[in-house]
Amino acid sequence: MADRNYTLSDFDYALPPELIAQQPAAERSGSRLLDGRRPPPVDRVFRELPALLDARDLLVFNDTRVIKARLFGNKDSGGSVELLVERLLPGTQEVWAHLRASKSPKPGSRIRLGDADERFGAELLGRCGPEDSLFHLRFDGDPLALLERHGHVPLPPYITHADTTEDASRYQTVFADKPGAVAAPTASLHFDAALLARLPCPRASVTLHVGAGTFQPVRSENLDEHRMHSECFELPQATVDAVAACHARGGRVVAVGTTSLRALESGALGGTLQAGAAETALFIRPGFRFQVVDALVTNFHLPKSTLMMLVSAFAGYEHMRALYAHAVAQRYRFFSYGDAMWLERSASEPLKCRT
Template sequence: MRKSDFNYSLPPELVAQYPASPRSASRLLHLDGASGACRDMKFADLPALLRAGDLLVFNDTCVIPARLLGYKDSGGRIEVLIERLLDVHRVLAQVRSSKPPRPGQKLILDGGATAVVQGREGEFYVLEFEIGVKLKESPLPLKGGEGEGKGEGVDESVTEILDRIGHVPLPPYIARADEGADRERYQTVYARHRGAVAAPTAGLHFDEAMLGRLKEMGVDSAFVTLHVGAGTFQPLRVEDIREHRMHAEYVRVLPGDSDKINSAKKEGRRVVAVGTTVVRALETAARDGRLDPFEGETDIFIYPGYRFQIVDALLTNFHLPGSTLLMLVCAFGGTENVLNAYRHAVEGRYRFYSYGDAMFVD
């Protein structure tokens, strides 16, 4: 099975640069996995595709402002993209610079923070932030150095530093700088657990009103946590997809949620995954058709030929050509069906990728 089997042609103007407003104003393409038939809908019509007793499973990860700008103490400009929070002071990160930073080198970050390169793990660097002082009553200097803080000081954690000086880590195909509104819009309304550096984008379409409508009609919900890493945007570098090795991401499935999902499966109710990250979390924790509580890492790679154990229907956005996410959707809905649906979406001028429209596959 080859990477080129999952290509399709996409005009660049169909890549969404901003989200729809309001959230539920996106379009929705319904793909019948059995027949391959496509139906053009609006996301506001999602309740028509669901029924009482269905169990929607959401990823409640929370995106952190993981992109940092600055320079090395030797003078070269850098861009840091946090991959994972290791503890209150250390992170795993990509560092883009003209020359690779060396262990012990200081990175001076715009906005007032310093990190020291501790070492390297593959393509990532371990950075330890030098803990400065956060002032209780008056802020530290703002981006660009404005302002002078006064007041009693306390240690500032990595997450507090990111909140203060970090940028929203918009995907590379969004060809603009992040804006203030992205802090709210590149985040689901149900985000709870901090740690992702990319949004679980299928969930971006839901607002409180939609969640309320679904609850009123008897649609149940459960949650898993998968902290999406920057590796989700890494292209496959091999043509034979069986040679590809996925990046690892943190997953947690709590006992109460696994019990709800197991009950739905036992009672013949549909388990509807909201996004490919939920699929990966559920299928990682599945054992012989049953879901176990789970906490750890997953590097599961789902491509056509995979036998799904838990997921009965999938809500997802449109994904990049030749990507592992597109391969997962093809595994679920059938490669020919899904690629035909993508061609239909291109012809219908749907909006693609993270801030784009949605597809429902059952």
């Protein structure tokens, strides 16, 4: 349990800007892996991960697929607009999106999107989402097909170059399946086909479509005032069964990425892990009682972010402070295209229940 009331400043740390990775490693599994299960930390290479696993373990991946969610265009008045699609509304031509313009268009107005030599239209239906922060639009065609043809890879705001053909491949996992994410489940970017073939344990999957809210800053020192963005997730019955079998044989459930962890822990909020599709706005911070996940593979996260709070809740606040200090001192590469770390749940936080 949390031994004090944490504030936003407790999750800050100094990061030299040059450690923010602007390009992926030459080889996916050639990135570095900080083995932070217990002190002292061990500096490894990601392709060593299979040797750290046991046949009884279970790796749970997020099989979402990043869509080309960023679009550029113009209003009928001629003013430029930038659109970042946040959510596809199933079975429709409608989307929820973030929209940037010098002046927001009004409901009923039209915008033209895509490159100058080939455009498609969209109608603004109104505002939507939390505090009407998003725009509800209807595209003149299938949104997924139009985004694939006209859209750009939605690179995070701290990556400064325009998206390239390399980003279209590398900002996507090798097993990406279900389209809908506007940010990659970055811990999974380190896995390539050769590494997957060497895993000594079974695999399972969840689907959580990562939203742009994953980069949303926490604006209040009082964490009780922060409201998480909501994301869609789906937990298959086969994964629920695989988790139960893993724990029954004495193995560890290893979440690959914070998105996999949030999906699993969201599915267990009722006391037992349940299959199904739902929305989650779960805010994991010190004091949270984990129910499912034993170990975590994750990238390094932004200062003062909810993901820094999540890993601190999982592995222990002081332990994470020490690991991040080590990573900075050893010049690890940070954030989406950066290196990874390997964590186990703090022994002071036993699992609340087993499935």
